[in-house]
Amino acid sequence: MRFEVxxxxxxxxxxxxxxxxxxxxxxxxxxxxxxxxITAGKEALTEYRFNTGxxxxxxxxxxxxxxxxxxxxxxxxxxxxATCIDPKTVKGRxxxxxxxxxxxxxxxxxx
Numbered sequence: 001m002r003f004e005v006x007x008x009x010x011x012x013x014x015x016x017x018x019x020x021x022x023x024x025x026x027x028x029x030x031x032x033x034x035x036x037x038i039t040a041g042k043e044a045l046t047e048y049r050f051n052t053g054x055x056x057x058x059x060x061x062x063x064x065x066x067x068x069x070x071x072x073x074x075x076x077x078x079x080x081x082a083t084c085i086d087p088k089t090v091k092g093r094x095x096x097x098x099x100x101x102x103x104x105x106x107x108x109x110x111x
Contacts (some may be wrong), residue, residue: 001041001060001067005080009091013082014110018100027082027095030110036068036078037094073107082103 007029013030014028015021016042021028038045046063048057056070070077083095 001044001065002039003068003080004034004037004039005029005078005085007031009089009095011082011085013093013095014096014098015095016100021100024066025083026079027059028071028098029080029082029085030074030077030097031080034075036080061088071109 012028014030016028020026023058044061046061047057048059049055050057052072054072054075057066057068058069064097065084066081068078068080071079098110
């Protein structure tokens with residue numbers, strides 16, 4: 001699986017406290033749809049939707065990793081797992097915390 005993302009060298013990331021993100025270690029880089037491209041391995045992706053069905057979670061069928069997905073909070077963009085970005089392409093990371101355990105009460109803070 002390969003992808004490209006247009007982003008600044010210092011990434012503005014979000015650590016979410018929801019049960020899924022906190023347990024899997026997903027660190028979010030939210031990007032516009034036009035700033036993200038899957039360049040290889042698209043056929044190895046499988047999709048899962050749960051709860052509201054709004055988020056489009058994509059997993060690698062071969063290894064089970066979720067490197068990116070279309071989030072409910074930003075349905076016209078992508079959330080890229082920063083741990084899946086080549087560290088040689090990043091000069092720094094600024095990580096904020098989002099109270100995803102209380103998603104409905106806090107979502108307006110990141111939209």
